[in-house]
Amino acid sequence: MTKLTGQEITARAPGGWVYLRNALRTRLRTGDFATGLALVNAIGAAAEAVDHHPDLDLRYTHVDVRLYSHDVGRVTGRDLRLAATIGELAAAAGVGAGADGLTVLELALDSPGFPEQLGFWEAVLGYPRDAEGDLLDPYGKVPLIWFQRSGDEEPRQRWHPDLWVAPAEVAPRIAAALEAGGTLVSDADAPRFWVLADPEGNRLCLCTWEGRE
Template sequence: MTKLSGREITERAPQGWVYLLGALRTRLRTGDFATGLALVNTIGAAAEAADHHPDLDLRYTYLDVVLSSHDVGGVTGRDLRLAATISQLADSVGVAAAANGLAVVELALDSPGFPEQLDFWEAVLGYPRDAEGDLRDPYGKVPLIWFQRSGSEEPRQRWHPDLWVDPSEVRPRIDRALAAGGTLVSDAEAPSFWVLADPEGNKVCLCTWQDRG
């Protein structure tokens, strides 16, 4: 299977699905646990038939679904096909796929000592580094930790979160952040990412799939 680009994925994804941090995602707002559990069973049967398996996170009033092809490290046509099947199964019981508000957080350590810091955090967190040198929980329950070399000038921020959102959500989030007293530090790398800061100068990056190849 061929790994698809962000643009190809967003153009072909079923309604209610978004591409965030290397995976296709949706939230099925079931309203109750029993409906969600029944959907898990029907989605599981469809996944077995397709020999391609999503990550399912069942909660009291919703079911989160994550699709990616681990053999190519991204989203492929098989993920799009299974997403369409899942949407049909959900629609058959009156549940719509809706991705509004979905986001994925990863954490970045800004350090002049990188990569010397990496061994320490690998030991403490207890999960291994991937091919890019990031620390990734193999079960996907803890945010990915990545490292970037920074200057040593003080004061400086050691950690900052990267928040991955759908491109349609960037401007509303920036507007709300500015209205709440924040500042737009830089949009030089937009639409790949924007840097914002809270009233005390603590930074966060809003990230999208755009302009990333």
């Protein structure tokens, strides 16, 4: 299957879907558990019919859907086709699909001792390393942890969060952060990421798919 670029995925994705951290995602706002369960069953039957399976997270008032072709490590045309099918099933059930507010959180350890630190965190967390050497919870319930070599000047921040958002959400989130007393530390790597800091200087990277391919 052909690996698609972020631009291709975004251009072809059905309404209500967003490309975040190498996967196509949506939130189906079911309103109640019974509707969500019925929709999950319908999606499961459709996925079995095409032998391509999404990750589904059923909650009381919504179902989160993640599509990703594990065999090639990226989003492909299979995912776009299944997204369209899921959208049709949701519409038939009277359920709306929307990506507003969907995010993906990662944690980065900034360490002058990397990669010596990696073995400790791998052992204590019990997570396997993925193809890029990051620590990934195989059940997807805990943020991915990755490692970055840093300087050793003190004071320094050991950990920083990476928050993946849709490109359209970057400007309003930065504006809200500044209004809340934060600062924009750097936009030198935009649109891949922006570095923000809270009033005490703790940093976060706001990340998108743009500029990475």
